[in-house]
Amino acid sequence: MLDHSLTSNHAVIILASGLSQRLGQVKQLLSKEGEALIRVMLKLVVTTQPQDIIVIIPDHHQAITDAVADLAIQYPIIRMVVNPQPETGMAHSLYLGIEALGDVNVPVERVLIMGIDQIRLDELHLAALLAGKQPVVASGYHSWAHTDKRYLDDDALVNSSAKTIAGLPLVIDEGLLKQWQSALTGDKGLRQFIRALPASQISTVTNIQLSYDIDTPEQLAYAQQKGWLD
Secondary structure, three states: OOOHHHOOOEEEEEEOOOOOOOOOOOHHHOEEOOEEHHHHHHHHHHOOOOOEEEEEEEOOOHHHHHHHHHHHHHOOOEEEEEEOOHHHOHHHHHHHHHHHHOOOOOOOOEEEEEOOOOOOOOHHHHHHHHHOOOOEEEEEEOOHHHHOOOOOOOHHHOOOOOOOEEEEEEEEEHHHHHHHHHHOEOOEOOHHHHHOOOHHHEEEEEOHHHHOOOOOHHHHHHHHHHOOOO
């Protein structure tokens, strides 16, 4: 169980409008323990007791819409925002999510931002992010290939001195997020702004399991072999 005394008044933005072109099938509908991945991640963030959950989905994908709509009946805090131009990149999805924050009836202090394909994400990690006090609390991990040498996309990626990635999921002060909104374009997400912050304003929660995301058929096959996905 999460200790909700450690969490702040927060909303969630789930970036789930990607077209999964490298994967070759709809990532949002991959199956984990018999349920669509997008539904698994939505149920996971519900456990953090947010004020609002905004999930950005692609246009013209009825099966994704149906999967979320069914869950939103059960959890009315879930709201869908359709990205009519998912091919423009993650930054536009995030822009739409920030825009939707303005419709939240209860003011929020912080925003949890995440994708849906870090298949080993769990409640404990989300709790640790939300317990952080800095303006930005990011997740720390390596590339997939660096993490597990039994799986190699590219031998060059296996580097014992590989730097830790500071990325999603992350928690950010709502005011800071809105300040950066207008500069979000294409694939340029938050990383450039986070890197420019003083070190005192950022903390990282390391979780090597977050290295395992799903972008290619090979990564999917590996995750299925491990039993992480059906």
